Amino acid sequence: MSYRALIFDLDGTLADTMPTHYEAWSATISKHGLFMSEDRFYELGGWPTLKVSELAVKEAGLPMELAQQLAVEKESLFERSLHLIQPVAPVVKVAREHRGQMPMAVATGATRHICAEVLGHLGLTDWFKVTVASEEVPTHKPEPDIFLEAARRLGVEAKYCCVYEDTNPGIEAARRAGMQYVDVRTFYTPRRVTPAT
Numbered sequence: 001m002s003y004r005a006l007i008f009d010l011d012g013t014l015a016d017t018m019p020t021h022y023e024a025w026s027a028t029i030s031k032h033g034l035f036m037s038e039d040r041f042y043e044l045g046g047w048p049t050l051k052v053s054e055l056a057v058k059e060a061g062l063p064m065e066l067a068q069q070l071a072v073e074k075e076s077l078f079e080r081s082l083h084l085i086q087p088v089a090p091v092v093k094v095a096r097e098h099r100g101q102m103p104m105a106v107a108t109g110a111t112r113h114i115c116a117e118v119l120g121h122l123g124l125t126d127w128f129k130v131t132v133a134s135e136e137v138p139t140h141k142p143e144p145d146i147f148l149e150a151a152r153r154l155g156v157e158a159k160y161c162c163v164y165e166d167t168n169p170g171i172e173a174a175r176r177a178g179m180q181y182v183d184v185r186t187f188y189t190p191r192r193v194t195p196a197t
Contacts, residue, residue, distance in 0.1 A: 003162035003180055006098055007150045008128075010108035012045065012166035013184055014095065015118050016086045017078075019193045024078040025052070026193075028070055034060050038194045045167025046109040046141030048134035049075055079117065087122050091164055091184050095127055105130035105150040107163075109140055130154055141169040144177035151177070166190065 012018040022041045029036060034056055044052050053071040057064055098104060105128055108115050112133035119125045130153040137145040151158045163174035163181040166188075174181035 002160075003102075004160040005103045005105070005151065005154045005156040005162070006095070006164065007105045007107050007147055007154075007161050007174075007179070008091065008095060008164045009046065009166060009170050010106050010110055010115055010118060012088070012190055013091055013164050013170075014088060014106065014124065015122055016088050016191060017118060018042070018045070018166075019191050020081050020085060021078055022193050024074050024081065027077055028074040029056055032060075032062070032066070032070070038192060039196070042167060042190075044169070046165075046169040046173065048109050048111070048140055051140060075111070075114065078114070082117055082121050085118065085121055087124075088166075088184065088188055090188055092122070092124070094164065095124070099127050103129045103154045103156060105132065105154055107132045107146045107150040109134050109146075111135055141167075142172035142176065144173050147173055147177040147179060151179070 008014050011021060022038055025036060025041060036056060050071040053067040057067045095104060106115065110133060112135065115131055115133050130150055132146050132150045134140060137149050139145050147163055148158060151161045158178045161179045163179050164184055165171050165174055165181060166184045171181055171183055
């Protein structure tokens with residue numbers, strides 16, 4: 001089936017941000033005696049910052065009130081590293097080739113503020129007709145809400161949308177949405193901070 005719209009994840013798909021996010025997480029939670037492996041971090045790909053923070057706090061048996069503080073600290077640290085972020089060149093090339101040819105959206109587990117900052121840094125702000133951020137849907141990847149909302153705003157049926165994603169939760173969300181998808185890991189090897197296990 002041919003597609004009529006493209007929907008891109010942001011972190012790790014359009015932007016090589018995942019190592020920067022992981023480093024920000026590690027620095028933030030280590031101050032509270034917590035640790036998250038990079039493999040675990042990737043398992044949570046597409047989760048909003050607050051949701052990851054709540055999980056880390058819950059698993060450590062710490063007061064849940066700490067989750068909001070950790071999320072704010074982590075996002076602040078990430079923002080201070082924005083100048084280091086590079087595009088994922090082969091995925092941006094796809095977006096460039098389809099720009100103006102078909103409707104395109106970004107659907108991200110990031111907040112709208114962070115999404116705007118990253119797209120602006122990469123010079124991609126006006127490439128996409130629609131952006132859907134984590135605070136705009138009730139549930140998150142691997143649930144399909146964010147992709148379905150992007151399709152709704154684009155005015156294209158889900159089955160005619162093709163999603164570009166880099167994590168298993170994101171791929172599962174696309175599948176549950178009934179969309180075609182491309183796993184960018186098949187042609188792009190994500191940069192890592194620690195060796196793969």
